[in-house]
Amino acid sequence: MTDEYERQKATRQQKAREWQPGEPLPDIAYTEEEDALWETVTAKLSSLHQEVACANYRRAAEAVFLERQWVPQLAVVSTVLTELTGFHLRPAEGTVPVKRFLSTFADSGFYATQYLRRPESPYHSPEPDVLHELVGHAVMLGDPAFADLYRRFGEAARRVATPGAMRALVHVFWFTMETGVVYEGGRPRVCGAALLSSVAEMESLDKVELRAFDTADIVAQDFDDTDCMPVLFAAESVDHLVAEVQRFLTRL
Numbered sequence: 341m342t343d344e345y346e347r348q349k350a351t352r353q354q355k356a357r358e359w360q361p362g363e364p365l366p367d368i369a370y371t372e373e374e375d376a377l378w379e380t381v382t383a384k385l386s387s388l389h390q391e392v393a394c395a396n397y398r399r400a401a402e403a404v405f406l407e408r409q410w411v412p413q414l415a416v417v418s419t420v421l422t423e424l425t426g427f428h429l430r431p432a433e434g435t436v437p438v439k440r441f442l443s444t445f446a447d448s449g450f451y452a453t454q455y456l457r458r459p460e461s462p463y464h465s466p467e468p469d470v471l472h473e474l475v476g477h478a479v480m481l482g483d484p485a486f487a488d489l490y491r492r493f494g495e496a497a498r499r500v501a502t503p504g505a506m507r508a509l510v511h512v513f514w515f516t517m518e519t520g521v522v523y524e525g526g527r528p529r530v531c532g533a534a535l536l537s538s539v540a541e542m543e544s545l546d547k548v549e550l551r552a553f554d555t556a557d558i559v560a561q562d563f564d565d566t567d568c569m570p571v572l573f574a575a576e577s578v579d580h581l582v583a584e585v586q587r588f589l590t591r592l
Contacts, residue, residue: 353434361430368413393531394524394529411470452473453470455470456471476535480533486517492586511561512585517533518533519535548572550574551573553575558573
């Protein structure tokens with residue numbers, strides 16, 4: 341199974357490598373086993389979203405409808421995003437170099453992988469797979485407030501000129517757009533793509549150390565993006581998170 345998984349992954353990575361802007365997005369023939377994995381995991385995630393996802397995400401999830409019975413194609417979701425917020429998806433071979441990944445947001449583009457996580461680890465993936473991209477990022481990109489924040493990250497990534505500034509930008513991106521938490525009704529709610537696409541992360545939210553949202557503290561906080569997060573930063577609201585991130589980005 342490992343050999344078959346690697347073969348399928350390599351085939352999809354090759355399609356992304358060969359894709360050129362302006363061409364149709366690659367169509368992927370997902371297997372019945374992959375569709376079943378998608379259905380199982382998204383059903384569990386959807387249940388958790390009702391409990392711990394922020395209101396902006398839940399509203400966007402209704403607009404960016406993702407099929408539950410099979411893995412959606414990037415082209416289908418990209419069309420919906422373009423109609424909602426002007427964003428579009430681009431196929432990614434794997435992890436994209438950070439400056440190019442972030443800078444693409446300024447053009448309302450988002451690089452997304454098309455391979456699915458390993459079947460032996462359905463509830464947490466140490467690398468960005470198509471489930472993370474669509475359930476996490478794509479739905480967030482359907483929300484106008486978050487879509488605008490992605491663009492602002494992209495604009496900042498294009499103008500930063502030092503490794504230190506890029507490191508700071510990556511840290512703030514990680515603790516907001518990937519692992520962001522906000523308070524709603526006095527309770528923590530997740531708004532980051534890495535949390536929203538991970539059953540393990542959302543189920544362990546009550547065990548995480550939640551710190552007050554402060555961009556200086558965030559920049560100083562190290563993280564391991566291959567494991568569940570022991571420390572997260574919680575903003576007072578989505579509006580508070582957006583305002584603080586915008587203030588940080590204007591200073592870069």
